[in-house]
Each structure stands twice: as C-alpha cells, then as structure tokens.
Amino acid sequence: MTTYTLPHKDFQFVLHDLLKVSEQDIPGFADLDRDFTAAVLEESGKLSSDVLHPLNAVGDTEGCTLENGVVRTPKGFKDAFDQVREGGWTALDVPEQYGGQGLPYVLNTAVNEPMVSANMAFNMYQGLTHGALSAILAHGSDAQKDTFAPKLASCEWTGTMNLTEPHCGTDLGLMRTKAEPQDDGSYKVTGQKIFISSGDHDMADNIIHLVLAKIPGGPEGIKGVSLFIVPKFIVKDDGSLGDRNGVSVGKIEEKMGIHGNSTCVMNYDGATGYLLGQEHKGMRAMFVMMNEARLGVGLQGYAQAEVAYQNAVAYANDRLQGRDVTGAKNPDGPADPLIVHPDIRRNLMDQKSFVEGARAFTFWGAMLIDRAHRAEDAQADGLISLMTPVIKGFLTDKGFEYATAAQQVYGGHGYIEEWGMSQFARDARIAMIYEGANGVQALDLVGRKLAVDGGKHLMGFFDMIKSFIKENEGNEALKSDFLDPLKQASKDMQAAAMYFMGAMKNPNNALAGSYDFMHLMGHVCLGYMWAQMAKAAMEALDNGASDTAFFETKIATGRYYMARQLPATGMHLARINSGADTVMALEAASF
Numbered sequence: 097m098t099t100y101t102l103p104h105k106d107f108q109f110v111l112h113d114l115l116k117v118s119e120q121d122i123p124g125f126a127d128l129d130r131d132f133t134a135a136v137l138e139e140s141g142k143l144s145s146d147v148l149h150p151l152n153a154v155g156d157t158e159g160c161t162l163e164n165g166v167v168r169t170p171k172g173f174k175d176a177f178d179q180v181r182e183g184g185w186t187a188l189d190v191p192e193q194y195g196g197q198g199l200p201y202v203l204n205t206a207v208n209e210p211m212v213s214a215n216m217a218f219n220m221y222q223g224l225t226h227g228a229l230s231a232i233l234a235h236g237s238d239a240q241k242d243t244f245a246p247k248l249a250s251c252e253w254t255g256t257m258n259l260t261e262p263h264c265g266t267d268l269g270l271m272r273t274k275a276e277p278q279d280d281g282s283y284k285v286t287g288q289k290i291f292i293s294s295g296d297h298d299m300a301d302n303i304i305h306l307v308l309a310k311i312p313g314g315p316e317g318i319k320g321v322s323l324f325i326v327p328k329f330i331v332k333d334d335g336s337l338g339d340r341n342g343v344s345v346g347k348i349e350e351k352m353g354i355h356g357n358s359t360c361v362m363n364y365d366g367a368t369g370y371l372l373g374q375e376h377k378g379m380r381a382m383f384v385m386m387n388e389a390r391l392g393v394g395l396q397g398y399a400q401a402e403v404a405y406q407n408a409v410a411y412a413n414d415r416l417q418g419r420d421v422t423g424a425k426n427p428d429g430p431a432d433p434l435i436v437h438p439d440i441r442r443n444l445m446d447q448k449s450f451v452e453g454a455r456a457f458t459f460w461g462a463m464l465i466d467r468a469h470r471a472e473d474a475q476a477d478g479l480i481s482l483m484t485p486v487i488k489g490f491l492t493d494k495g496f497e498y499a500t501a502a503q504q505v506y507g508g509h510g511y512i513e514e515w516g517m518s519q520f521a522r523d524a525r526i527a528m529i530y531e532g533a534n535g536v537q538a539l540d541l542v543g544r545k546l547a548v549d550g551g552k553h554l555m556g557f558f559d560m561i562k563s564f565i566k567e568n569e570g571n572e573a574l575k576s577d578f579l580d581p582l583k584q585a586s587k588d589m590q591a592a593a594m595y596f597m598g599a600m601k602n603p604n605n606a607l608a609g610s611y612d613f614m615h616l617m618g619h620v621c622l623g624y625m626w627a628q629m630a631k632a633a634m635e636a637l638d639n640g641a642s643d644t645a646f647f648e649t650k651i652a653t654g655r656y657y658m659a660r661q662l663p664a665t666g667m668h669l670a671r672i673n674s675g676a677d678t679v680m681a682l683e684a685a686s687f
Contacts, residue, residue: 098407098516100149102141102210105646108134110456113632114625115463117202122463123470124200133203140207143183144214147176149403152215155356156519160297162348167296167358173218177251177299185211186222187249190229194245200470205395205462209455212399216523217356221254221294227389228255228306232325235373235381243331244304253302257382257389258289258326258362266536268308268379269317275309275324275369285309285326285369288346288361291530295360296328296345302337303328305362306382307369314376323378324369342367353522386531387484391461393531394487397495398454400524404502404517405447412440412505434505442660443505447498449657452650453622454491456629461487478553482545483621489537490618492527499524535611542596542610554593561586561624573634578627581658582620588665589613589620592672599675608679609672616668623662626654 108130111117117128151172158170180186189204190196211219229248232240247253264270273287285307296303305326314320330338346361373381416431425432434440461483468477503510503517510517528534546554565579592613599605633647633654641647 097514098149098152098403098520099410100145100210100214100403100406102137102144103402104134104137104141105643106452106455107137107206107209109629109632109646109650110459111202111206113636114456114629115202115459117200117463120463120467121471122200122467124198125466128200128203133206136203136207137210139183140185141210143179143185144210147179148211148218149214151176151218151356153516153519155215155217156353156523157355159355160348160358162345165344166298167345167348167360169297169299169358170356173356174299176218177221180211180222181251186225186251190245190249191233194233194241195249200463200466202459202462202466205391205459208392209395209399209402212396213403215356216396216400217354220354220357221297221299222251223392224257224294224389225251225253225255227257227384227386227392228304230388231306231323231381231384232372234384235323236325240325240370240372243335244325247302248304252300253304253327254294254297254300255304255306256292256294257386258292258305258307259382260291261288262290266532268321269319271308271310271321273307273309273364275311275322275371277311281370283309283311283324283369283371284342284366285324285364286366287364289364290361291349292360292362293354293357293530295358295362297358301329302331305343306372307364308378308382309369311375318379320376321378322375323372323381325372326364326367326369330368352525353519354526387481388465389531390484390488390537391458391465393527394454394461394489394491395458397492397524397527398451398458399495400520400527401447401454401495401498401502402451404499404520404524405444405451407517407520408447408502408505409435409444411509412444415506440505443501445653445656446661447501449626449653449661450494450498450622452629452653453625453657454494456625457621458487458491460625475553475556478549479556481548482541482553482557485532485537485541485545486614486618486621488531489528489534489541489614490621492524493534493615494618496521496524496528534614538610538614539607541614541617542606546593546596558586558590561620564624564627568631571631571634574627574631577655578630578658581662582623582627585620585623585662585665588669589616592616592669595672602676604676604680608676612668612671616665616672619662619665619668623658626657630654 111133112130117125154172155170161168187196188199189201192198225248232244248255261271275283275285277283307324307326308321309324310320311322327341330341332338342365344363346363349359351359412435413433415434417434418431420432420436425436461480464476464480467473499521503521506517509515565583568574596606630651633650636647
C-alpha cells in the first residue's frame with residue numbers, strides 16, 4: 097500500500113547549494129559535480145523505489161526463518177541483494193585497491209538514505225558489512241585486508257559486529273566470551289552473543305563476524321577486551337572457503353520490527369578467530385565500526401520519518417474529511433481533503449521541517465568524516481566526534497516521533513497493518529535503542545564529548561554559529577526569522593554548557609540534564625542547518641533560479657522550524673537548570 101520516491105531536488109540542494117561539495121578542498125570532492133551526483137542518485141532512487149520498497153512489507157510479514165541451522169531470508173531478498181551487489185552499490189566509498197570506487201563517504205551516505213527509507217531491514221545487511229570492512233581497513237594487517245576486504249566490499253561475504261551478551265549490554269567489561277591463544281597464532285573463541293543483526297542468512301557465501309572477547313590473563317574489565325575476526329567458514333590460504341567454523345545460530349529473535357533482518361543469538365564453541373588490532377585494545381578497533389554505525393542509525397531515524405511523511409502527505413491530499421473552516425475547498429465533493437485543516441498542516445510541517453533539517457545535518461556530518469579522513473583534518477575529526485551522539489540520539493528520537501505522527505494523519509487506518517504505516521513506526525523504534533541506547537548517547541555527549549580537548553570542539557561549534565550570524569547580520573531577509581532565533585537557541589545551549597561546568601560538585605545535576613542537553617543541541621544543530629539553507633535558497637532566487645516554488649518552499653519550511661520547533665531549547669534549558677533534586681527525590685523502593 098505504501099510508496100517511496102527519492103526527494104531528488106532536496107538531495108541536490110543539500111549537496112550543492114548548501115554544502116557546495118564540488119567546491120570543497122577535500123581530495124576527491126572536485127568530481128562531485130551536479131550532473132554526476134544527479135546520475136548516481138537517480139539510479140539509487142530507482143533501485144530503492146522499484147526493487148527494495150516492494151519487498152519492505154514482504155520482509156515485515158514473512159520475517160526470517162531458521163531451518164536446519166541456516167537462516168532463510170524473506171522471498172525476493174536474495175535476488176534484490178544480487179542486484180545491489182551487481183550495481184556496485186556496496187562499495188562506492190571503498191578504496192579502489194579493494195574493489196571499490198573510492199568515492200567520498202558523503203556520496204555513499206546520500207545513496208544510502210533512499211535504500212534505508214525503502215527497506216530498512218534489507219539495507220542493514222550491507223550496512224553492517226560496510227562497518228566491519230571499515231574496522232578491518234583501519235586496524236587489520238595487510239594480510240587481513242587482502243583476505244577479507246575485497247569480498248566484504250562486494251558483499252560476496254557480509255559482516256557483523258558481536259558485542260552484547262545475555263548478562264551485559266552497554267557495560268562490555270562484564271563480558272564472558274573468551275579467546276584462547278593457539279600455537280599457530282589464531283584463537284579459539286567461546287561464548288554467546290545476542291542481538292546480532294544479520295547474524296546469519298542465505299544471501300552471501302560467508303559471514304565475517306567481528307567478535308569482542310577476553311584473552312585469559314588480561315586486564316580486568318573493559319581494558320581486557322580484544323577484537324577478533326571469526327568467519328562462518330574458514331578461509332584457506334588461497335582465499336577459497338574451507339570447513340564450517342565453530343559458530344552457529346542459537347535462535348532468531350522475535351522483534352517488534354525490522355523483521356526482514358535476521359537478529360540472531362550466536363554461539364561460539366571453540367571457533368577459530370584471528371586477532372584484529374592489538375591485544376586488549378578491542379574497543380579502539382570496534383569504535384571505528386560503532387561510530388560509523390551511529391551516523392548510519394541516525395540516518396535510519398530520519399529516513400523512516402521521510403518515507404512515512406511521503407505517504408502521509410499523499411493520504412492527506414486524498415482523504416476527504418470535514419470542511420475547511422474558512423470555506424469549502426472541494427465544493428463539488430462531500431468533504432474537503434484532510435490537508436486543508438490547520439492541525440494536519442501542523443503535523444505535516446513538523447515532519448517536513450525535521451526531515452529536511454536532519455538530512456542536511458547528517459550529510460554535513462558525513463562531509464566532516466571525509467574531511468577528517470581524506471584531508472587528515474583533526475578539527476573536523478573532533479567536531480564530528482562531538483556531533484555523533486547528537487546525530488544518533490536526537491535524530492532517532494525525533495525520527496520515531498514523526499513516523500508515528502505520520503501514522504496519526506491516517507487516523508484509524510494508521511493502526512491497520514495493511515496500510516503500512518505501522519511498519520515505519522515499528523522499524524524506526526529500534527534506532528533509539530541499538531548502537532548505544534539514546535540515554536547512553538546523552539551521557540557520552542555530556543560526560544565525555546563536551547570536555548574533549550578542553551572543550552575546544554564545543555567552543556569551535558559556538559564560534560561557527562557566531563561567525564555565521566555576524567557575517568549575515570546585514571541580511572534583513574534572514575535576520576528576524578532565522579538569525580535571531582538561532583542566536584537565542586545558541587545562547588540557551590551555552591547557558592546549559594556553563595551549568596554543567598558548575599555541576600561537578602554534584603555530578604547528578606549534569607547527568608540528570610544530559611538527555612535534555614542532547615535534544616537542546618540537536619535543535620541548535622538543525623536550526624543552524626536551516627539558517628544556512630534559507631540563505632542558500634534566497635541566493636538561488638536572487639540568481640534567477642528557475643524552480644522558484646522549490647526555493648520558496650524551502651524558505652517557508654525553515655521559517656516554520658525556527659518559529660515552532662527551535663524555541664524548545666528554552667524548555668530544555670529550564671529542565672537542565674532544575675538540577676537533579678526532583679529526579680533523584682524518590683528512594684528506589686518508592687518506584
């Protein structure tokens with residue numbers, strides 16, 4: 097019942113009018129001209145609309161099944177995966193020496209969004225593989241890169257990350273999985289991991305598990321954790337596949353959503369593994385995969401809101417219900433379409449202004465990753481490290497909120513499975529939990545990221561906003577609707593940061609306000625994006641752009657965000673300033 101269409105104009109606007117990718121001094125960016133990105137995005141959009149989205153409901157209703165130790169994916173998934181592989185979509189930003197196209201990560205991010213909107217569960221198979229590949233490229237030996245990277249790049253083999261165990265989630269220092277050293281330099285890995293996305297399936301010849309485990313005799317806690325490459329099938333010296341390794345699927349989890357992805361309990365029974373990186377430095381290697389995954393999960397949040405929004409708009413235009421209070425808009429029909437009503441407009445504007453702001457924020461974050469890696473820019477690396485918990489936490493919280501807001505537009509039909517809106521909400525919900533639950537993201541932001549390098553990156557972000565406001569303060573078209581609200585929101589964020597600096601006498605004051613700060617900062621980030629997008633749209637109109645409706649719509653949408661959404665920073669600041677007393681007032685037994 098649902099459809100998906102790539103919002104092509106908006107992608108091009110963000111890449112070229114806002115980020116001006118082809119003008120950046122980042123190696124490889126000069127190739128990203130409008131014609132090139134348009135051609136790539138058009139093909140990605142077709143694949144997403146025509147191949148992947150029709151399988152979205154199939155994956156949801158059929159799910160994955162475990163048969164004689166092998167996981168079977170839903171009907172049509174394998175053929176679609178073959179098409180994705182054959183099109184080279186899995187290796188856009190992978191170095192050419194490993195079979196990739198060597199394109200910037202920002203383009204890979206843009207290409208990934210429509211695939212996530214079209215079929216989030218399906219896209220996870222290649223998304224996790226990309227993360228595993230990145231970890232191996234960052235920390236693997238030359239032999240490991242040569243053995244695993246080309247096959248992972250092509251998704252002939254797929255990858256996973258294995259962190260969580262039945263008794264420990266975020267606190268990985270409690271893990272019990274062990275890795276016993278062997279005379280040949282390998283390890284025997286034994287233990288159980290749970291919640292392993294894409295843990296097993298029938299779409300690839302081999303599955304390469306990255307498994308956190310402890311080497312006996314190592315340091316206690318998280319300092320004793322190492323990372324291992326554990327393939328489903330042993331890889332021989334000539335690259336061919338050998339015997340089945342000692343890894344098996346215990347069961348497939350029954351989940352609220354993303355049914356098309358196989359979330360497995362994985363059992364390791366003396367499985368042969370190979371150390372990735374250094375002993376007892378597993379978290380350093382795993383964080384390469386986790387940080388990339390967190391940006392990807394933030395994208396999942398708003399990408400589900402995008403597809404839900406598209407269908408809600410279509411329904412609001414078609415569904416006849418009531419009359420416009422200012423006069424009939426469909427006088428020849430029995431009622432007016434839903435979209436005439438102000439509360440429906442409010443709902444849709446909330447969704448639209450969030451999704452477009454979130455897209456700009458995420459693509460900007462991806463460009464920072466490119467600048468950090470391709471230009472070896474430490475400042476960009478520090479800034480994206482600061483932004484990562486906000487991208488993951490804020491965008492997934494709001495993505496779920498607006499997926500359910502789109503469901504609300506449908507009224508009763510939104511609650512009926514055949515209309516498809518329930519799946520978007522159910523699929524979006526997991527993004528708030530995995531890759532570090534959002535409460536943990538907030539704690540990471542306030543407890544660690546704000547103070548990194550003496551607060552240099554936080555102050556750098558404030559300076560970026562101040563500089564933008566100062567450079568454009570003479571622009572009357574921007575001032576009252578965009579610059580003034582952004583200035584106030586930035587002041588709210590600075591006041592919250594100052595409060596945290598004085599909260600060290602009672603750390604609970606900072607921790608009790610961390611979730612509000614993550615949302616406060618998220619609004620400031622989107623407000624900053626909207627102010628820049630409004631300026632870019634105004635410049636396009638001043639330069640005689642032919643598509644005036646698009647740019648005028650962009651400005652009006654941004655004006656809505658600044659007036660109706662950005663003032664939430666004041667509410668979050670008030671909550672933060674209230675401290676921890678009310679939060680911690682009850683004894684545990686009183687709950």
